[in-house]
Amino acid sequence: MNQDTINELRREAAIAECMGTLITEQLDVIYKEKWFKLFVPEAYGGLALSLPEGLKIEETLATIDGSLGWIVTLCSGATMFVGYLQPNVAREIFADEKVCFGGSGRASGIAKLNDYGYEVTGRWHYATGAPHNTIFTANCVIEKDGITLQNEDGNPLIQSFFFTRKEVTIHEDWNTMGLIATAGHSFEVKNVQVAPIRSFTIDSEHATLPNPVYHYPFLQFAETTIAVNTLGMAQHFLDECEIIFKQKENKASALLIKKLQEAITDLNSFRQQFYTAVEISWNIFAATQKEDLKTLQNVSIASRQMVNKARVLVQELYPFCGMIAADQSSTINRIWRDIFTASQHSLLNFPG
Incomplete structure (x- = not known):
């Protein structure tokens, strides 16, 4: 990264903090450099970096500005979930050059299993980059006929889901002393019906792509x-x-x-x-x-x-x-x- 870009991003950091979100000029650089897609395959418009390579970029961005580094890190970490989605789903999502995932790992939603997939209701806090997330990911406890399903170990069954921006309601409640421009607002869905392909599991056995990072x-x-x-x-x-x-x-x-x-x-x-x-x-x-x-x-x-x-x-x-x-x-x-x-x-x- 050249010094002019670094200087410009640093100048914009104070403006972004005042605005409470990254500004257009910062986002333009992120999209151009594909920083939201550090670990996304080239076939989907990503950089396809290894973990050590991605870490060096994230470190550099955090050195420029904390909010900038944090947003790129958490959003590129969520966009990495492409490796667990079905290929036809991934192709559709990543047709958008400005694709950006964000969400929450807390299982504060309920997904009711039915004949069509799942009916999901929940509210999740701290979705980093909420103003420019195009896909929201969230964890849910699975229910069927009013009963919480369990894993083999007896704990509640939890699965990850993704929602489009149109399906969520964003609550602008990010009010912290720092990382202000990360805009980690809450989001909510109510009785949203999703197909089974909208659920995914983040582990090697369920990876749909061969890259080591997944x-x-x-x-x-x-x-x-x-x-x-x-x-x-x-x-x-x-x-x-x-x-x-x-x-x-x-x-x-x-x-x-x-x-x-x-x-x-x-x-x-x-x-x-x-x-x-x-x-x-x-x-x-x-x-x-x-x-x-x-x-x-x-x-x-x-x-x-x-x-x-x-x-x-x-x-x-x-x-x-x-x-x-x-x-x-x-x-x-x-x-x-x-x-x-x-x-x-x-x-x-x-x-x-």
């Missing part, structure tokens, strides 16, 4: 994509710290620059460990199509360690930034708010 364990896919967003935002925070620290008095500036350089070294070390773990795991899986539990566990550990270190480093440096860091119109304040809004995504907050 067979690699989704847990580690999700962990790593969330992790690189915190990494990118933390790197941006450190960049802003450098600008601020260099403007301070000589003695204070020298001490703070030294502290900053130590933080940069620490974060880079954890970044290297993270990417090493990801690449080892990915390469083994791509070569064998078999899950290596040890390397997958290493990915989960490295993701958490890197995210935790990034948050700690940001918190340690924040008090030295001065009142500009408390000014809600400043870049460094926006980054801080974005990082700690992202921290409320629970995936990496507890041991894997």
Whole structure:
């Protein structure tokens, strides 16, 4: 990505925050670069990237702006569900060059099994990118004749579904201190009848495409994509710290620059460990199509360690930034708010 594009996207970030959503100029770049389709096959107009390749792009975008990186990450992660849809369905959906999936993983809907498929009712929170989602995905508990169906283990049967934009009602209730432009509003469907082909299952056994990304364990896919967003935002925070620290008095500036350089070294070390773990795991899986539990566990550990270190480093440096860091119109304040809004995504907050 050239520096002019980076600078323009950063200039637009403050406008997007004021608007509460990505603006047209940002979306035009996303569509042109196919960032919502990082993991979509070329046959469907995507980039068909490997996981490590996609992570590098997501990290770069999060370094430019937190909301930009977060939207691309979660929407491209949802659009990746193309690998679990029936080919005729996928072809129809991806005929739209501006296709963008978004939704929720929480099973807060009910799908009633009937002779025609399913009748679905539910409301789901936090659909990142809701203003420009063309497809909404959601999980539902399955019922038949008023009885909740169960898996073999005795837990309620849960399946994933997708809905078109016309079928959902969007509730504009995203009201957070950070990641404001991600516009993660709630959406709702009421008594919507869908055919069986509108349901899908996210695991290797149910993948309809051969690409390794659709067979690699989704847990580690999700962990790593969330992790690189915190990494990118933390790197941006450190960049802003450098600008601020260099403007301070000589003695204070020298001490703070030294502290900053130590933080940069620490974060880079954890970044290297993270990417090493990801690449080892990915390469083994791509070569064998078999899950290596040890390397997958290493990915989960490295993701958490890197995210935790990034948050700690940001918190340690924040008090030295001065009142500009408390000014809600400043870049460094926006980054801080974005990082700690992202921290409320629970995936990496507890041991894997």
